[in-house]
Amino acid sequence: MECNRDFATAERLGIEFGEDFRLLHDLGWDESDSRKVVELTVQREDLIEVLARLRREAEGGLTDSEEERRSKERDEEIPQGFRFVRNTCDELLAKLDPRRGESA
Numbered sequence: 001m002e003c004n005r006d007f008a009t010a011e012r013l014g015i016e017f018g019e020d021f022r023l024l025h026d027l028g029w030d031e032s033d034s035r036k037v038v039e040l041t042v043q044r045e046d047l048i049e050v051l052a053r054l055r056r057e058a059e060g061g062l063t064d065s066e067e068e069r070r071s072k073e074r075d076e077e078i079p080q081g082f083r084f085v086r087n088t089c090d091e092l093l094a095k096l097d098p099r100r101g102e103s104a
Contacts, residue, residue, distance in 0.1 A: 019050050048097050053090035058082040 019042065026040045041046065059082075 016050075016053065018045050023047070023050055044096060048093065051089045051093050051096070055086055055093065058085035058089065 022042050023040070027038055028035065028044060042050065
């Protein structure tokens with residue numbers, strides 16, 4: 001078994017994974033959760049990083065070639081979901097860090 005030993009990438013992915021799960025934990029996993037407001041425990045800087053990363057990933061989903069999109073999706077819900085994530089991240093980034101929100 002070959003080991004890549006890309007420790008820098010492993011560390012970055014571990015940090016990103018932890019940030020993502022912390023946000024998911026704050027937002028809640030339970031489908032029957034009826035809260036109208038959630039309290040976020042994620043640090044502001046970490047939240048900005050998570051939102052910027054999610055926005056980039058959603059934008060990437062929108063910029064795939066038509067052939068790539070067709071192979072990945074069965075209906076129009078996927079691109080709509082990417083647009084929703086991108087737009088939501090834009091709004092939140094503009095509120096949290098106006099300079100980043102404008103450039104996103």
